[in-house]
Amino acid sequence: MNGRTKTQLAEFLAQHFSESELVLFASSLGVDYENLEGRSKKAKAFDLVAYMDRRGQTAALLKQIELERPHLSSQINEIWEMSSNNRPQKYQPSFSKTSTWLVGVGGIALFLLLAFVGWRWFVDGLGGEPTAVPDEITYQVKIQDVVSGMPVQQATVALTTSDGSAPDTQITDTNGIAVFHLPISQADSEAMVSVQKNGYRYFTQFITLKSEQLPQMILIEPDS
DSSP states (O other): OOHHHHHHHHHHHHHHSOHHHHHHHHHHTTOOGGGSSOSSHHHHHHHHHHHHHHTTOHHHHHHHHHHHOGGGHHHHHHHHHHOSSOOOOOOOSOGGGOHHHHHHHHHHHHHHHHHHHHHHHHHHHHTOOOOOOOOEEEEEEEEEETTTOOBOTTOEEEEEETTOOOOEEEEOOTTSEEEEEEEGGGTTOEEEEEEEOTTBOOEEEEEEOOTTOOOEEEEEOBOO
16 A cells, blocks of 8 residues: 555544544454554554555455445545555455455365365275364454443344354353354354444444454443
């Protein structure tokens, strides 16, 4: 991404997000807002854009902006297309338009299945005993109040996976943690997590499902 596009995206964030909203926005991308360089909101927004670009996650940044500000999607596309020096990234404007991504994930899943079947056939042919393969992954989220830093209990957390099944819903425990047990085929796939709790703003975020990781931190903002 060239410097002009970075500046335009930073100005867009500073214009359309308040400081507290930027804190939540950065958290949804796995970035600690306080660690961003600069004192002003615009400076921190620029450092966030630059950081995501360095990690090759500009597409994820744009997708999260559209998720939280869907009525401004045309402006996001305009900023992105104005630069002729952008590195090629597959930016897809919305979660509902990811048919190509779903085909790719389906192809990978089929390849893994065929590889597993072939491996079992090979091991059985040798007369050996195959090592046990886990049939599920565990995904955890920890919900905290962005103001007090305290865990939020009894929050409803819904996880919508890419396989088209109904959302899996869990309630956070006394530590603010919700645990989901998912088929192993969902490992490394994209999903959407949403959080709802009386007295707090509704929260949604795109995530990648990783097995055996520490609980993913999600900060939610009180209504008042």
